[in-house]
Amino acid sequence: MLTVSKSPLRVSFFGGGTDYPDYFKQFPGAVLGTAIDKFIYTIMLPMSGASQTNYRITYRKVEEVDRISDIQHNVIRSVLTEYKYNDPMNIAIISDLPGNSGLGSSSSFTVGFIKLISHLQGRSITKLDLMRAAVHIEADVLQENVGIQDQTHSAFGGLNLYRFQGNDFSIQPIRMTTDSRDALNASLCLVYTGIERSASATVEEQVKKTREKKVHKELTHLYDLCEHGVQVLEGNDPDRMLTELGRLLDDGWQTKRSLSSAISTPRIDEIYDTAKSLGAFGGKLCGAGGGGFMLFLAPKHAQQKMLETFGQKHFVKIATEDSGAAIVRDFA
Known part of the structure; x- marks a missing residue:
């Protein structure tokens, strides 16, 4: 069975930079922005028993490996390890727009991949937990310099004002005519x-x-x-x-x-x-x-x-x- 997740890219209007923990752990942070109608698609097909390897991953490069620990794609390796999901699979990542371009594509993929793995495990993950899980993978597991707006926009969607302070987080949907x-x-x-x-x-x-x-x-x-x-x-x-x-x-x-x-x-x-x-x-x-x-x-x-x-x-x-x-x- 082929399974597809899609996760939106985003644009922020104001507040970028205040969504980094180094800032909002001391001062109030906020981001006003929106998810947009351009997406990262993650496609998963169970690997055939006749395949020579357990994992085939297609993005800018193609990986064919037998062990999760040998996967070079940091997010895929970390999520599969974190969620203890080891079924052989063929994964392809497709994007509407180029990566590394300021639209939160890396975090959007992380959100979409966690959404996909949770679905395959029979779990209906909430948007809040999806956002938190993506932040955990990127900031805690991979130790990357990331804010938290990209994961939030992709998980929740919509045009919103997000507020961050300490461990508090709130969402204010924008009321537009x-x-x-x-x-x-x-x-x-x-x-x-x-x-x-x-x-x-x-x-x-x-x-x-x-x-x-x-x-x-x-x-x-x-x-x-x-x-x-x-x-x-x-x-x-x-x-x-x-x-x-x-x-x-x-x-x-x-x-x-x-x-x-x-x-x-x-x-x-x-x-x-x-x-x-x-x-x-x-x-x-x-x-x-x-x-x-x-x-x-x-x-x-x-x-x-x-x-x-x-x-x-x-x-x-x-x-x-x-x-x-x-x-x-x-x-x-």
């Missing part, structure tokens, strides 16, 4: 910089500065922008919502650029300035920085210009996604 939601979805788009990078490595300088409280003022401002963003999104005037949200995104991007020298590059600055000159309301770089995708709010006429300027391979239309990680279906 249909007209405002539709206007937001019509305006959301991505531009790919063409640069892939490791989030864990890129964020190293920022985490160091966070521990030393050298960027406390900037992170506090990004935290405060979350509350302003909620007020804007929950307004009743869609046009005003877009222009105000764009202005706040621009404010947040200028602040984020100051967190680390690794966040922006001349190429990233050029893309941002070009998009603004073409009529985008505002935008920001997604993820830790250094490359990946840039998020923009832009009216339809500006999006057409952006498509023509950046090219079809670099321009991606997106919308919000409400469901979070799920088992698509079992195929007999």
